[in-house]
Amino acid sequence: MKEYIASTYGDHLAEVYDEWFAKYEDAAIDRLGELAGRGRALELGIGTGRVALPLAARGIEIHGLDASEAMVAKLRTKPGGDSIPVNMGNFADVGVQGEFSLVFTVFNTFFVLATQEEQVRCFQNVAAHLAEGGAFVIEAFVPDMKRFTDGQEVRPYIVTTEHVSLHVSQHDPVSQHVRSQFVVLRNKELNLYPVEIRYCWPSELDLMAQLAGLRLRHRWGDWAKGEFTASSARHVSVYERCR
Numbered sequence: 721m722k723e724y725i726a727s728t729y730g731d732h733l734a735e736v737y738d739e740w741f742a743k744y745e746d747a748a749i750d751r752l753g754e755l756a757g758r759g760r761a762l763e764l765g766i767g768t769g770r771v772a773l774p775l776a777a778r779g780i781e782i783h784g785l786d787a788s789e790a791m792v793a794k795l796r797t798k799p800g801g802d803s804i805p806v807n808m809g810n811f812a813d814v815g816v817q818g819e820f821s822l823v824f825t826v827f828n829t830f831f832v833l834a835t836q837e838e839q840v841r842c843f844q845n846v847a848a849h850l851a852e853g854g855a856f857v858i859e860a861f862v863p864d865m866k867r868f869t870d871g872q873e874v875r876p877y878i879v880t881t882e883h884v885s886l887h888v889s890q891h892d893p894v895s896q897h898v899r900s901q902f903v904v905l906r907n908k909e910l911n912l913y914p915v916e917i918r919y920c921w922p923s924e925l926d927l928m929a930q931l932a933g934l935r936l937r938h939r940w941g942d943w944a945k946g947e948f949t950a951s952s953a954r955h956v957s958v959y960e961r962c963r
Contacts, residue, residue, distance in 0.1 A: 724899075724916050726810045729832060730767060730788025732913045733902075737768050737791065741827070747943035748859070749774045752824055755855045755958065756780045759821025762849070764811040764842070765829035769795040769804065776800055783820070785811040812838040814845035823850060824857035831860060831917035834897075839920065843932035847961065856934060856959040859943075862952055863919050865893070882907055896920065922955055934959040 722728075733740075752761070752775060759781075766772050766784025768791055776782045777800065784806040786792050792808070795801040809815050811825070812833050823846045833839045846856045867873050868891045878885035889900040895918065902913035920928075926936055938958040941948040948955050 724914060726787035726832070726834075727789070729915055730786065730791035734768070734788065734790035734794050736913070738770065738794065741770065744770050744774070744826070745943060748826065749778070751943050751945070751956070752822065752857065753778050753780060755824075755857060756822040759851055759854070760818070761822040761824065762814075762816060762820045764814070764823065764825040764846075765832065766795065766804070766806055767791045767829075769798055769801050771826055772804055773798060773800055776804060783807075783816060785809065785814065785816065787811070810838070812842040812845065814842065814849055816849065819849055819851040819854070821851045821854045822857065823854070824859075826857075826859040828860045828917070830858050831919050834916065834918050836896075836918065836920075839918070840928050840931060843928045843934065847932040847934055850934075850961060852961075854960070855937065856929075857956065858925060858959075859954065859956045860920070860925075861954045863896075863921060864953070865891075922957065925957060929959045933962050935962045 748771065760783065761775060761780050762783045762785065763772050764785050766786050772782045772784055782804055784804055786806060786808060787810055789808065792806050795804065807815050833842055850856060871891045873889045875887045877887065884905045886903040887900060888903055889898050891898050898917050898919065900915040902915065904911045922939065929935060936957060937960045939948045940946055940956040941952040943956055
């Protein structure tokens, strides 16, 4: 069995990623563009560029970090994708030069950092690269323990006469770790797309920010700046340096 490492998710999903997760919502591009202003922006987990490219098209100087060569190769095939600087590696280390007015990670990507230690280190390294007045933005789901029965979940997405698509998960509440597979069966063909995450509660993220010398500026329930409530399924959290 191959070990799950930082690049595993992207290396397996690169060929289908843009088919499964197409255009990102316009409101996200609007908010991120506003927060970047005229400064430089850095995306942690840039992937195939579905967020970075629309931002670059608005004239924002965008840089990226990613662990998967396969995902970045897809970015390079797209118009404008070859001109975006991308550093390869675990984005917890934020291995880039200079400061940014915006550092961001969307679509639950922060949770691919496998341990609390990595997640804390990411906050600390982001803080070291934030320009004065800059923002660190995380979009992520709010954990929902009701999804799991006896620590597991099987959720069908597509069921036809020729195609079955399932999401199968095992949950460890002690480590806050979820190990999953997207299972796709088409006639006699079977494909597996592994995903492993370490989820966080919003309050835990706030504490990580505090340890890094950051504080919460905004928490929205969506990219349209909707109110974050007890029933919100996701959040957009904006952090800034403590004054």
